[in-house]
Amino acid sequence: MSSLQSSLNSKFIDMEKIHINDIVDIENTSYDYPWSEKIFHDCINHNYLCKVLVVDNNLIGYVISSIVQDECHIMNLCIKDSYRGHGYGRLLLDGLQKEAIAINCKLLFLECRPSNNAALKLYYSEGYNEVGIRKNYYPAPNGYEDAIMLAKNV
Numbered sequence: 001m002s003s004l005q006s007s008l009n010s011k012f013i014d015m016e017k018i019h020i021n022d023i024v025d026i027e028n029t030s031y032d033y034p035w036s037e038k039i040f041h042d043c044i045n046h047n048y049l050c051k052v053l054v055v056d057n058n059l060i061g062y063v064i065s066s067i068v069q070d071e072c073h074i075m076n077l078c079i080k081d082s083y084r085g086h087g088y089g090r091l092l093l094d095g096l097q098k099e100a101i102a103i104n105c106k107l108l109f110l111e112c113r114p115s116n117n118a119a120l121k122l123y124y125s126e127g128y129n130e131v132g133i134r135k136n137y138y139p140a141p142n143g144y145e146d147a148i149m150l151a152k153n154v
């Protein structure tokens with residue numbers, strides 16, 4: 001499926017509490033160290049920029065960012081495993097970028113595990129550049145793993 005086809009049958013909308021059950025299901029099957037349900041409630045309650053992607057009435061992805069002044073920190077971006085590889089991840093990232101620009105953000109940044117090839121390829125192809133390393137950022141089986149920091153000016 002092309003990115004254009006992906007965009008035609010999808011809706012990029014605000015995350016609400018009624019979405020959290022679906023989100024937690026996706027989260028738990030997507031990450032070795034998933035966020036808890038409470039974290040998603042807290043993100044909505046504390047006015048993080050929280051969006052979901054809905055395709056044919058199915059919630060298939062979500063993105064959460066915190067906005068500080070003109071910077072948008074992407075904290076979680078995820079597509080349901082059975083919908084990956086069809087352009088939806090790029091659609092979600094593009095949707096977020098448009099929202100960030102609309103509220104005058106000048107910089108988007110995020111952390112990514114060095115082992116996460118799919119995500120890194122997506123970010124590089126969308127113009128993100130490596131700007132640093134955060135030491136011991138992620139939990140890992142034998143302790144902690146460093147994060148690659150990526151950023152993009154918009």
Ligand SMILES: CC(C)(COP(=O)(O)OP(=O)(O)OC[C@H]1O[C@@H](n2cnc3c(N)ncnc32)[C@H](O)[C@@H]1OP(=O)(O)O)[C@@H](O)C(=O)NCCC(=O)NCCS
Nearest residue numbers: 030077078079084085086087088089090112118119121122
């Ligand atoms: C990263 C993620 C969001 C990508 O979503 P997706 O819908 O599969 O991505 P898309 O289909 O839009 O693909 C966009 C680009 O990502 C890269 N990509 C996606 N899947 C890939 C894979 N399996 N291997 C290598 N690159 C891949 C490619 O560059 C692709 O562009 P192309 O199709 O033009 O080659 C998805 O894999 C995911 O949710 N992973 C689990 C959660 C996660 O790791 N989130 C990121 C945290 S930093």
